[in-house]
């Protein structure tokens with residue numbers, strides 16, 4: 001029997017780049033540069049394995065609905081999607097960054113938090129934000145944005161934002177400061193549930209190789 005076709009969903013940028021060493025550990029190279037090519041389906045050196053390029057937030061949808069057998073997505077994206085229909089067998093420990101609450105440097109966070117005042121929070125991470133403030137027992141007005149969250153406190157749109165912070169430079173450049181750590185984010189492997197059964201002979205070794213590669217990286 002021929003090896004079944006395996007489709008791996010990745011997003012361009014850091015997820016794609018940081019997944020390449022994991023594929024390399026399985027002896028696989030993607031043979032086209034996603035930044036140069038206009039193609040959305042990229043072949044690899046393994047004839048039955050292909051990569052599809054989708055928006056980061058669409059990766060869980062592709063995997064859950066069978067548009068891809070495997071995918072790599074940030075924990076933020078997975079939580080916001082809900083993850084139904086996907087197995088999450090492996091934390092790949094790539095694309096790591098904290099998620100935090102940030103406010104303007106001159107905003108009195110301690111007072112607002114203490115007084116139980118209702119604050120407005122702008123974010124694209126709606127579930128994570130609701131859960132975080134619910135656990136703290138703080139009431140919020142949530143404002144859904146799709147990007148450039150830093151602008152919200154500066155324009156008076158919101159008191160606070162919930163966003164990923166990599167270096168803190170963007171916050172500082174915009175006169176914002178981190179006031180609460182929400183969670184640590186990293187990218188996880190997603191597997192379509194039916195595919196894991198139907199294509200297990202092809203998928204299991206690949207997942208095991210990724211797991212060893214992650215372990216080796218951790219031991220460095």
Ligand code: ATP
Pocket residue numbers: 011012013014015056057073074075076077095096097147164165166185186187
């Ligand atoms: P877009 O930037 O096109 O709106 P996105 O933010 O969802 O989309 P990326 O910026 O490629 O997509 O981020 C993909 C994933 O990488 C995020 O879901 C998150 O898990 C992680 N990530 C985001 N920002 C950083 C960062 N500064 N450092 C490390 N990982 C990050």
Ligand code: MG
Pocket residue numbers: none
């Ligand atoms: Mg981004």
